[in-house]
Amino acid sequence: MIRKRFSKSALVFLVINCVLIAVVLKFYSFSIWGNAEKKQLTPIRRQLVQKATNESKGHSRYNRAVLDRVMPTDTIYVTILRDPVTQFESTFSYMTFGEILGISNETDPLEAFFENPKDVLMNYILTQDLRINSDRLKLIRNGMFFDLGLESKDFNNMDEIRRKVQRLDREFHFVMLMEYFDESLIMLKNLLCWDMDDIVYFHHNQRRTTQKRNTNLVKEIQQWSHADTVLYDYFKDKFLHKLRQQNEDFFHDITDLRTRNAVLRDICLNSTPGNDEGYQDVDIKGFKIWQNLTEPLKTMCDKMTWNEVRYLGYLRYKQRKQLPATNTRTFRDYVRTWVPFV
Numbered sequence: 001m002i003r004k005r006f007s008k009s010a011l012v013f014l015v016i017n018c019v020l021i022a023v024v025l026k027f028y029s030f031s032i033w034g035n036a037e038k039k040q041l042t043p044i045r046r047q048l049v050q051k052a053t054n055e056s057k058g059h060s061r062y063n064r065a066v067l068d069r070v071m072p073t074d075t076i077y078v079t080i081l082r083d084p085v086t087q088f089e090s091t092f093s094y095m096t097f098g099e100i101l102g103i104s105n106e107t108d109p110l111e112a113f114f115e116n117p118k119d120v121l122m123n124y125i126l127t128q129d130l131r132i133n134s135d136r137l138k139l140i141r142n143g144m145f146f147d148l149g150l151e152s153k154d155f156n157n158m159d160e161i162r163r164k165v166q167r168l169d170r171e172f173h174f175v176m177l178m179e180y181f182d183e184s185l186i187m188l189k190n191l192l193c194w195d196m197d198d199i200v201y202f203h204h205n206q207r208r209t210t211q212k213r214n215t216n217l218v219k220e221i222q223q224w225s226h227a228d229t230v231l232y233d234y235f236k237d238k239f240l241h242k243l244r245q246q247n248e249d250f251f252h253d254i255t256d257l258r259t260r261n262a263v264l265r266d267i268c269l270n271s272t273p274g275n276d277e278g279y280q281d282v283d284i285k286g287f288k289i290w291q292n293l294t295e296p297l298k299t300m301c302d303k304m305t306w307n308e309v310r311y312l313g314y315l316r317y318k319q320r321k322q323l324p325a326t327n328t329r330t331f332r333d334y335v336r337t338w339v340p341f342v
Contacts, residue, residue, distance in 0.1 A: 035045035062148045078188060081144055081235055082178035084228040085221045089213065091143055095136045100124070114220045119317060131139055142227040150227055161227050165234050175235040183243060183266045186253045196253065202269075202287065202304050268293075 058109070067075075082090075089110060092098070098109025101124050106112035113120050121140070140145060142155050148168060154160040168175075174191055176184035185199045213221075222229045270288040287305040289298065 059147070064149075076173050076192060078174045078176065078191075079148065079168075079172055080178060080184065081175035081232050084144070084225050084232050085218050087144060087178075087211070087228070088221050088225055091139055095139060097136070097140060098149065100133050100136065104125075111217060114217060114224070117224060142225045145227045145231050148231070155227050158230075161230055165231055168231075169234070169238075175239065177236060177239050180239065180243070182254050182257055184239075186250060187242070189253070190250075196256060196260060199257065200264055202261075204263065204307055264301075264304070267297065268304060 031056075062079075092110050092113070097113070098104040098106070101109075101113065101120050102114045103109045103120065121137075124137075136154070141152075142150065144162075145164070146152065148164075150161065150164050154164075176188065185201075188194070189196065189199050268287075268289050270290055275286060289301045289305060293301060
């Protein structure tokens with residue numbers, strides 16, 4: 001979790017494990033699900049966005065035309081990409097594709113999938129109810145580029161892939177890289193005029209176990225998610241060019257950030273990690289904070305350990321308190337007033 005104190009408008013799309021997330025300014029949010037169609041923005045939500053927030057939050061595919069209708073004209077757009085091989089491996093585990101596709105009993109479901117991926121998917125299509133896991137399976141190939149707007153029908157269309165890459169390059173002010181996360185955060189801090197304390201963080205959503213993949217499997221993943229590979233390679237080259245242009249102060253800031261992160265971990269965290277209870281299907285590292293902290297420290301440390309699921313509940317609770325009273329509230333809305341994380 002990155003601490004947040006913001007000084008300008010920013011819509012920050014984070015694409016990690018094929019999940020598209022926008023970090024919230026001023027702790028307000030509204031959700032745009034699916035393709036972020038206009039009909040999904042209720043008048044009350046649109047009013048809240050226009051009056052109280054300069055950033056949106058929610059799981060969403062990138063749709064610039066819709067965002068331009070609800071976001072200020074000076075919005076800063078940022079996304080983050082990850083190496084397509086480790087991203088695919090992580091998504092395959094996180095989305096439990098092995099279980100969904102009926103290959104979870106194999107010694108290594110990922111390798112079993114790539115023995116003949118088209119046959120595995122065809123067997124699923126012919127034998128399973130496609131309505132149940134359709135949203136998850138949209139991420140089985142080129143998940144990052146799909147979340148950034150590339151349609152599945154264009155996965156093999158190199159001309160369209162190149163056009164989309166160039167369009168994203170024009171529309172996003174900055175593209176971060178997971179493999180250079182600290183460097184990316186310093187660049188983001190400089191872009192948005194943040195302070196160092198705004199970007200201290202704990203690592204979230206880390207799997208307990210990972211495997212080193214052989215060269216052949218790496219190549220198969222790169223070929224399978226070729227559009228993601230093209231996308232990542234383009235922005236990696238651009239990022240590294242920018243990194244080579246940084247001065248000594250930049251690299252001093254990286255050292256400072258890592259020192260602050262280490263100090264905060266020592267202050268907040270018990271050395272024995274817990275389990276992240278927000279995820280029932282996968283084994284994700286959690287946190288245990290020290291119990292002998294002062295109340296202000298305990299509050300800060302506790303919020304630093306919240307995953308995005310819990311933070312979304314908290315932010316939606318705060319947002320609902322800003323909404324004007326209406327006669328359209330459901331029973332679930334009333335429950336959420338008293339139970340923030342429903």
